[in-house]
Amino acid sequence: MRIVSAAVDGFRNLHTAEFTFSPRVNLVLGRNGEGKTNLLEALNFFALGRSHRGAKSEELIHFKKDHLHVRLEIEEDSGALVSCEYGLGRDGGRRLRVDGAALRRRADLVGRLATVFFNPDSIRLVRGGPDRRRQFVDQGMAEIDPAYLTHLSAFQQVLRQKTRLLRDQRQGLVDAGQTRRELASWNREMANHAAAVCLGRRQYAEFLSPFFQEAHNSLIDNNLNLEFSYAARLESVTRAFSASPENPLPKEDLEGEILTELDYIMDSEIRRGRPLIGPQSDDFKVVLGGVDLRTYGSQGETRTAAIAMILARSDVLFQKRRIRPVLFFDDIFSELDRERTRRLQEMASHLHQVFIATARRDDIADWQPAQIKTWQVGEGGFSEI
Numbered sequence: 001m002r003i004v005s006a007a008v009d010g011f012r013n014l015h016t017a018e019f020t021f022s023p024r025v026n027l028v029l030g031r032n033g034e035g036k037t038n039l040l041e042a043l044n045f046f047a048l049g050r051s052h053r054g055a056k057s058e059e060l061i062h063f064k065k066d067h068l069h070v071r072l073e074i075e076e077d078s079g080a081l082v083s084c085e086y087g088l089g090r091d092g093g094r095r096l097r098v099d100g101a102a103l104r105r106r107a108d109l110v111g112r113l114a115t116v117f118f119n120p121d122s123i124r125l126v127r128g129g130p131d132r133r134r135q136f137v138d139q140g141m142a143e144i145d146p147a148y149l150t151h152l153s154a155f156q157q158v159l160r161q162k163t164r165l166l167r168d169q170r171q172g173l174v175d176a177g178q179t180r181r182e183l184a185s186w187n188r189e190m191a192n193h194a195a196a197v198c199l200g201r202r203q204y205a206e207f208l209s210p211f212f213q214e215a216h217n218s219l220i221d222n223n224l225n226l227e228f229s230y231a232a233r234l235e236s237v238t239r240a241f242s243a244s245p246e247n248p249l250p251k252e253d254l255e256g257e258i259l260t261e262l263d264y265i266m267d268s269e270i271r272r273g274r275p276l277i278g279p280q281s282d283d284f285k286v287v288l289g290g291v292d293l294r295t296y297g298s299q300g301e302t303r304t305a306a307i308a309m310i311l312a313r314s315d316v317l318f319q320k321r322r323i324r325p326v327l328f329f330d331d332i333f334s335e336l337d338r339e340r341t342r343r344l345q346e347m348a349s350h351l352h353q354v355f356i357a358t359a360r361r362d363d364i365a366d367w368q369p370a371q372i373k374t375w376q377v378g379e380g381g382f383s384e385i
């Protein structure tokens with residue numbers, strides 16, 4: 001998949017700009033604060049339906065404008081050209097279109113533009129809290145299995161209902177009998193979606209592992225065993241998975257086990273006034289040569305593992321859906337040594353379209369890939385050099 005061209009109008013400090021990109025390597029150079037990340041954010045927005053920096057729509061609109069508009073021409077891996085547009089207004093207006101037709105639900109966006117984004121924050125995939133790893137796996141699995149996204153959204157919905165019910169009863173708004181009856185019914189629904197989510201997460205960890213190991217071996221010269229594994233929070237799930245590592249038990253059976261556990265902790269949840277355990281607190285282990293990198297990894301080790309993890313996600317997407325995502329590297333090479341930088345650049349640009357933003361030309365010194373295009377950015381304006 002690649003972005004053929006873009007027309008950007010009023011996105012942060014980018015006034016109006018048009019680009020025709022290289023199918024291989026696109027380099028964006030400029031000093032700090034000139035607008036490099038803004039361009040990558042504008043291109044990546046369509047992939048997620050939101051800013052990868054978590055910015056609100058209103059923050060994305062140029063200070064002096066009332067709306068922004070971005071049009072991308074995308075070439076799918078089949079060779080088909082697709083026109084994707086989005087517009088955001090200060091009045092809260094928000095429109096996303098594919099070939100002129102409006103998209104209504106976030107789920108309609110999945111796979112339209114597949115991207116993978118690396119920035120210095122990516123290290124938190126390994127070092128940060130479990131929510132980072134859950135989000136990584138959830139997004140990865142949703143990309144290859146839309147049914148997973150449906151179960152995950154339904155699970156989150158039930159979790160919100162349960163949280164509200166438990167809070168209401170703590171505040172004395174609902175009596176104990178009604179709380180129990182309603183909890184029993186929410187638990188049944190939750191067990192159904194939780195079983196699908198847990199099976200999906202375990203499956204994704206299995207898909208990812210060999211690619212993770214391979215990407216890691218290519219980045220550094222050692223053959224230490226690298227493991228990415230699912231650490232479920234529910235005991236029933238851990239027990240069920242360790243009892244049959246090869247053949248995960250059928251969903252209905254897992255659902256039954258989860259329901260028993262959820263019902264068992266019902267009294268504690270009522271006492272504490274909130275849901276206590278479930279897939280909402282799952283984690284994933286990242287273990288290199290027997291050492292848990294989440295806790296013991298050095299800066300360099302965790303950074304390399306995080307990069308390998310993200311590259312592996314793009315391999316899974318290709319294996320399952322035949323889609324090669326567009327890769328974005330925002331300011332990450334300055335933190336890697338020269339050898340790793342060069343290997344990553346070669347690996348990434350070999351099969352993908354890549355966008356690299358950097359303030360330091362050194363990062364790409366003596367790297368001369370075929371079909372490279374370079375832009376210099378200054379005060380929100382771009383010139384090709």
Ligand SMILES: Nc1ncnc2c1ncn2[C@@H]1O[C@H](COP(=O)(O)OP(=O)(O)OP(=O)(O)O)[C@@H](O)[C@H]1O
Pocket residue numbers: 011012013014030031032033034035036037038039058059060061062063064331358359
């Ligand atoms: N809504 C907006 N309207 C106008 N300008 C904005 C808006 N939002 C951010 N900016 C400006 O964009 C600039 C930051 O751009 P960006 O983050 O792309 O910089 P950068 O080139 O990536 O810098 P660095 O090398 O430090 O990462 C800041 O000067 C900021 O004031």
Ligand SMILES: [Mg+2]
Pocket residue numbers: 036037038330331
């Ligand atoms: Mg930046």
